[in-house]
Amino acid sequence: xxxxxxxxxxxxxxxxxxxxxxxxxxxxxxxxxxxxxxxxxxxxxxxxxxxxxxxxxxxxxxxxxxxxxxxxxxxxxxxxxxxxxxxxxxxxxxxxxxxxxxxxxxxxxxxxxxxxxxxxxxxxxxxxxxxxxxxxxxxxxxxxxxxxxxxxxxxxxxxxxxxxxx
Numbered sequence: 655x656x657x658x659x660x661x662x663x664x665x666x667x668x669x670x671x672x673x674x675x676x677x678x679x680x681x682x683x684x685x686x687x688x689x690x691x692x693x694x695x696x697x698x699x700x701x702x703x704x705x706x707x708x709x710x711x712x713x714x715x716x717x718x719x720x721x722x723x724x725x726x727x728x729x730x731x732x733x734x735x736x737x738x739x740x741x742x743x744x745x746x747x748x749x750x751x752x753x754x755x756x757x758x759x760x761x762x763x764x765x766x767x768x769x770x771x772x773x774x775x776x777x778x779x780x781x782x783x784x785x786x787x788x789x790x791x792x793x794x795x796x797x798x799x800x801x802x803x804x805x806x807x808x809x810x811x812x813x814x815x816x817x818x819x820x
Contacts, residue, residue: 680752680787680813682708682773684736688748688819691741700816701740711735714770718795721807728772728791734764736771737819744819749790752782752813758820759790759809767792767801771814785812 682705687698695702711731719725733747748758763769772789773780780786789812794801801809 680782681705682787684708684788684814685816686736686740686819687816689742689744690819691743703736703739707739708773711739714768716770716791716793718791718793720794720810723775725795726775728770728789729774730770730772730788732764733769733771733790737761737764742819746820748818748820749811749814750816750818751811752815757808757811763809767797782813788814790814
């Protein structure tokens with residue numbers, strides 16, 4: 655009986671560990687809908703940007719601090735490059751997250767700040783537990799007056815799953 659309890663406990667621990675690993679995994683993909691010229695999923699009226707497409711876009715880095723992180727180097731494509739890929743033609747972007755939070759940011763921020771959609775921080779791929787799979791990053795340290803405070807903090811959206819162009 656003693657061996658059975660140890661075995662059952664070991665299996666339960668293994669199952670929890672594996673479950674935690676899967677909980678961390680989220681696809682590196684992005685669904686873009688709304689005012690866009692290109693769609694590749696007509697039944698859902700969306701452009702599904704795959705991991706391969708995201709990784710094929712030019713990589714840009716921003717080294718900055720956020721309210722939630724120390725000064726770090728974030729890397730990923732420019733938000734403007736993703737919008738160009740899908741033929742976006744709007745003035746606002748509603749950013750949707752895995753937990754259904756939504757925040758709207760102006761498209762004009764792409765040119766003004768060089769906003770990126772980061773998939774890595776300090777060379778490591780972002781996980782759901784650390785702001786991933788995708789995290790909107792502004793160069794806060796380069797614009798401390800403009801990109802500080804609650805309104806600016808709301809633009810740093812993490813765990814992104816989709817964009818709606820308006």
